[in-house]
Amino acid sequence: MSSYAFHNPWLLLTLLIIPALVFYYYRYTRKSEAKMPLPGLGSITHKLSLKEVGSRLLPIIKLIGLASMLIALARPQLSLQEVEETAEGIDIMLVMDLSSSMLAQDFTPDRISASKVMAERFVEKRPYDRIGLVVFAGEAFTQCPLTVDHKIVNDFLASLQCGLLEDGTAIGMGLATAVNRLKESDAKSKIVILLTDGSNNAGYIKPMTAADIAKEIGVRVYSIGVGTTGSARAPIRRRNDGTFIFGNTRVNIDETLLTEMSKETGGQYFRATNSQQLEQIYAYIDTLEKTEIETNVYKRYEEKYRGFVLFGLACWLLAWLLGHTLLRRLP
Secondary structure (H helix, E strand, C coil): CEEEEECCHHHHHHHHHHHHHHHHHHHHHHHHCCCCCCCCCCCCCCCCCHHHHHHHHHHHHHHHHHHHHHHHHCCEEEEEEEEEEEEECCEEEEEEECCHHHHCCCCCCCHHHHHHHHHHHHHHCCCCCEEEEEEECCCEEEEEEEECCHHHHHHHHHHCCCCCCCCCCCHHHHHHHHHHHHCCCCCCCEEEEEEECCCCCCCCCCHHHHHHHHHHCCEEEEEEEECCCCEEEEEEEECCCCCEEEEEEECCCCHHHHHHHHHHHCCCEEEECCHHHHHHHHHHHHHHCCCEEEEEEEEEEEECHHHHHHHHHHHHHHHHHHHCCCCCCCC
């Protein structure tokens, strides 16, 4: 980032000399020139010769040179600004539910698609943090370890699909896998954002056991329940070819459990019944977990007065040469 500045800006007031000299020249100098009336052809329009035009330009060239020298006195400088940022990032594990119920169509086009888009937007807003991804259904595993390469995280998010894991909702396993990834972290702040649309019905680790471990190592858990109230069109069984048969099913999110897990670790529970609410929840979490950024600004200056000095001298030299050669006046 660069900009022009003057070391002695008050010296720019000396430029007021220029209009004073112009006034003096045309008011007094031109009038003092000897004039002898001679007979002529007044009806014929007089055309200025090249020498006459040059003679009138000489004072202007001198004044431009003077103005350039006066600007040089004010010491123009190019200010070059360098910004150095250091950030104390947050380690964040995203935990996404991939059970078949995440294909429910109460979100547009379905819960998993909307959840992926909102998670990707959240990742893009956290340039200084390490982010990882855990997925779960009836089992859980790490899809992406903690990394500062957010393109990789978003690529993994975009590729998530329901139906690839054993079906079920192992909330405790998902949380425990994420906490295990954070236990060796030395980040000042460690958080888990766990998104699900059901209640724990699989896995060998109880959700509250995982929450107790998270609390012990200083991990805050923000849990999000996704799904409308009442019933929604969702998968009810699976055909032999792997495709799902849809029907209306009751939305059953264990909000009591999710609230207790989050409260135990110092986090919060949120409920999203549509995509807009889900986006607002991610935005709110973003404001709660701010990365500390230290900004140092360094400035250096490059002197630019030499160019104005040289230009001014060149104008004066040109005026002197023209005045003593091509535009020389005879006595």
